[in-house]
Amino acid sequence: MTAPLLEVTDLHVRFATPRGDVHAVQGVSLELAQGRTLGIVGESGSGKTVLSRAIMGLLPRHSAAMTGSVRFDGTEILNAPDRQLRKLWGTQIAMVFQDPMTSLNPVQRIGHQITEHVRIHLGVGRDEAKETALSLLMQVGIPSPVERYGSYPHQLSGGMRQRVMIAIALACAPRLLMADEPTTGLDVTVQAQILNLLSTLQRDRQMAMILVTHDLGVVATRTDEIIVMYAGNVVERAPTDVLFREMSMPYTEALLRSMPRISNPSHTRLDSIEGRPPDLINPPAGCPFAPRCPYAQSRCHNEKPPLVEGAVPGHSYACWFPIS
């Protein structure tokens, strides 16, 4: 087996606040091979976005303390100087953010925003950059790219702006694409378009992709592997079909059961998860989900369960009393 493209080992992220340190990511390890798609799922405050930004090196250094290791293609990039990271950003690792309006510069034409990127990173001339940009706009499915090349972001719809963001991210053919909630806030029909686009591009280019989302529906059919996060911890990790079929962690089960489904008849009672996630300044001693877990026993409240391997290869979970 070849070395993974991305290897994260025991990553911790702490933010200093007036009330104390928020331990937002508490020892996360993961690997991702070239051409594979990983889903990171969790609710707000689970640490999924902080994790993805820590991997990218995008967290503010003055407030975020990071320990552990993030290796990209064999090179350590955690706490690397910006000079080194700038060589990776765009060309090796690219990111698509949630909000396509604020991620684009509102006073520059979109053509310029794509060519700027291409010219800086690939060192090509103006005309060649424009050609690349037009072909990218075509690839991401923007109608009449020549006209759109001169448009400002506000002249485009949310879905179109997200396509432009994807075009920018893909401009220098990155090997890893990090998509943080790429379809949240978009309409369902547009969401389907964008997710299909990402899957197609990922397959054609053999990119590795990390899809960060709160919606289990988004990752169900479009990832090879899923990591479920809760209160800064990875609580379950499995190949996608295994996770949905044989989940072991009660949180994963609860999350799935609380989602309304189109396939259920109307007025189906939902299984909600009572209570709320723990305070990350003073995390509970035991399992972070124990206070809300229907199966919790005294051991769960006192001892934190480690992530252990399950019966199926690649499946691991952090639970003393897994669902069988």
Next chain:
Amino acid sequence: MTDPAEAAAPLLRVEDLYVSFAKGRSAVQAVAGVSFDIYAGETLGLVGESGCGKSTTGRAIVQVEKPTSGKITFDGTELTTLGRGELRTLRTQVQMIFQDPISSLNPRRRVNDIVAEPLTIWKIGTKEERATRVNAMLDSVGIDPYIAGNRRPREFSGGQCQRISIARALVLQPKLLVCDEIVSALDVSVQAQILNLLEDLKAAHGLTVLFIAHDLAVVKNVSDRVAVMYLGRLCEVAPSDLLYEVPAHHYTAALLSSAVEPDPETTRTPVILAGEPPSPINPPSGCRFRTRCPRAEPRCAAEVPELRTIAPGHQVACHFPIGS
């Protein structure tokens, strides 16, 4: 739940509602000829993508937005012709809950006062009676009045603020509740709590609900009947289970096929709609969906399809409905 066929007169009847906003020299027709009934005790879901006019319809019903033309009859009273005083009295019967739970509560006031405000304004009961009613109301939405009553909104999570908003809306014992995207800002586990709460309160208070949302699964979960909107007009109205099972309008079918389900074995392939929704300033002639419809024919451009009944309780606005 009342069977619509048995009920005599609907609690709310919307007839040929138009709402336009002036934009420069042109006008945006946000709602263009919408008619529907809501019967006492039922929940009507209003679903559609952003910009389709679903929120404007809700706001026009509570008369926050003045309709350009059309009639809104609530409990036998025509609302659009009422004077300010009469309208104000009637508003106690129709309450609205909004999407953002935190910004819809006054940050400087205590929870007790927020929920008591409608009673104070209408000078209902003595101070003690009001306090009893507020406490009972808070209790029924799952907020402990003795612990939480003296706190301010910032001390609560989004889900709890939404519970407080619901308490405030219900304290005057309205007949009709208009819910505009009330769970779209919440995490799935909290969303399930709020949806279950709404179902419980609806049963306890005999409420009639207009539930506006973009999430198809959420709408199906709470609604007895569902109306689908596209670009200011209704496409289809049907009992929820029927609509999701056998959609007759091509837009409904596309919308349903695009929805993601948390199930990797899902076999649906999304019908990817061509292009983007047209501008409501200059909508297409005839059927507004024809520019993106897979079945469009010349007749669709020439003739506006009226909402017609194709099966008991199932209405569709299409010249060539699916299955015809």
